[in-house]
Amino acid sequence: MSRNLIVAANWKLNKGPAEAEAFLDTFIPKVDAFAGSADIVIAAPFVTIPALAAKLAGNNRIAVAAQNCSEQESGAFTGEISTAMLKEVGAQYIITGHSERRSIYGESDALINAKNKKILAEGLKPIFCIGETLEEREGGQLESVLRTQITEGLKDIDSLEDVVVAYEPVWAIGTGVTATAEQAQDTQKFVRSVIAELYDQATADAVRIQYGGSVKPGNAGELLGQEDIDGALVGGAALEADSFFGILENSAQ
């Protein structure tokens, strides 16, 4: 089954509009000259999205993403941003379930599920993150943790056509410790098997599963060359245009 790679930058709490524009000044010409077919996504802070979207207007190779959204439509929810607002300013994807949102901001599987449903109802695409802590992996809970996150996060979602899943072992995020290609492949094969159980084999074969956690130009080729790894969600190494482009280049199919 061939699935087009999807390589996404998650800038986290980095880059206001001016820095983002400077990044694109270097990055866009590289992508223009690049023959690879991967879908490219940049997830920026909310206030940076309009500048990114303006600079990428008419560019059909690089899509814009948000890193979070409200599960609510509108109303008295101070500090929240709706999917409709994000769509209006040019976001096409929204990250959900990132481990930093789960652990630092206490987001539950139920909240993440509500966000996934809201994003899909808005006609946008969730990049739905799952992943285990080192303690959970070493304690033999890897499969049960992932199974729960997948089952609860995708509850009552009929089609995965617009859903991207990102497997990010928490112990590999921002630590410089990458899962080995074998560990990532084995786990992502398991993730796909859970999706086949919950949906069907055709859905599991079609859904794209990214790997995230200390991906860099030097390890992207091996990781993204694995059968069940269909792209990357990149944090630190996506902050510099050369390094993010190096990941794309080294993972070209």
Ligand SMILES: O=C[C@H](O)COP(=O)(O)O
């Ligand atoms: O969303 C991206 C991940 O948290 C990975 O971050 P990292 O590449 O800095 O390890």
